[in-house]
Amino acid sequence: MLDRILPSLLAGVLAGVPAAAETTLRIMSYNVWGGGANEGKGSEETVAGLKAANADIIGIQETRLEPDDCTAESCAAVGASVAKAIAEALGYHYHDQTQENPALWANAILSRYPIGPASEHDLGVPIDVNGATVWAFNIHHDDEPYQPYQLLGIEYGPAPFIATEAEAKDWANRTRGPAMDLLFADMGAAEGAAAILVFGDFNEPSGLDWTEAAVSAGQHPVRVDWPTTGRLHAAGFVDTYRAVHPDPVAKPAYTWTPRGDEADPEDHHDRIDFAFAKADGLEVVNAWIVGETGPRTDFRETIYWNPTVETDARGDAIVPLTLQVWLRTAEAP
DSSP: EEEETTTTTTEEEEESSSSTOOOEEEEEEEEEEGGGGGGTSHHHHHHEEEEEEEEEEEEEESSSSTTTOOOOOOOOSSSSSSSHHHHHHHHHHEEEEEEOOOSSSSSEEEESBBBBBOTTTTSSSEEEETEEEEEEEEEEESSOOOOHHHHHHHOOOOOOOSSHHHHHHHHHHHHHHHHHHHHHHHGGGTOOSEEEEEEEOOOOTTTTTSOOHHTTSSSSSSOOOOOHHHHHHTTTTTEHHHHHHHOOOTTTOBBBOOSSSSSSSTOOOOOOOEEEETTTTEEEEEEEEEEOOOOOOOOOOOOOOOOTOBBBBTTBBBBOOOOEEEOOOOOOO
């Protein structure tokens, strides 16, 4: 079998190897927010956090800086990517996803295992895990217009406020549908792979979270079967966190945002970072939110590059919210 774990999105999968062999694979999806550069720091503490997570495959988002004039409508990445420096510090292979298209915003894939040539739109790479091919896709979708804000009357860009599930789905498809079309086109290259992983910052919630029960609990304003994650569900992918924690009221698993008060009327906390997996005999063993102390954290690390975040009672700096998952596929016959 092959296990996967994710600290932003961390997981493990195995297939296509002899039954006697056992491979453990830890993967991680992590929005590094410039690797510390947005706070004027180097990537050393980001590297330390990644070493603590000990992931084998890492999908990172926001490897470059936000510009000084970043707005909801215009925020093109600037500066050099930190992917190479992080990979070299870890001793990993890496692929900087440098193509410009709607499914990317300064992304990169790092791996302890050798990486092959990227897919046509630069969204995924094949990885040779002890002779088994695992495809890893890493995306970062557009955050404007942001439908939770549209539904809640929170100003963010020029998009109109909306009130219904149908409107939310329509705006979500308009905002992220073209990017998902690119992803599905690229995933055609993964046919026959032992496992396919899709992780990243989706900038859209999940229909598994915006349920009637969650609405009744006051977590969300209206039930929405969000279309972006829905396309992956329909294609047979497993939402790894919800496979372990199916109750969104008991485990909201907010990854946006690790800062601020959940009761703040000018924001809305949500789960917009995901790790999806698809493989024969897949079993999700466990899943965690990894990050600073607080009501939404399942697993805590004490390394963080941002000097402005709160510290715990001992004064330890703390990691931003991220997701860790443990997956397993059935052994090959």
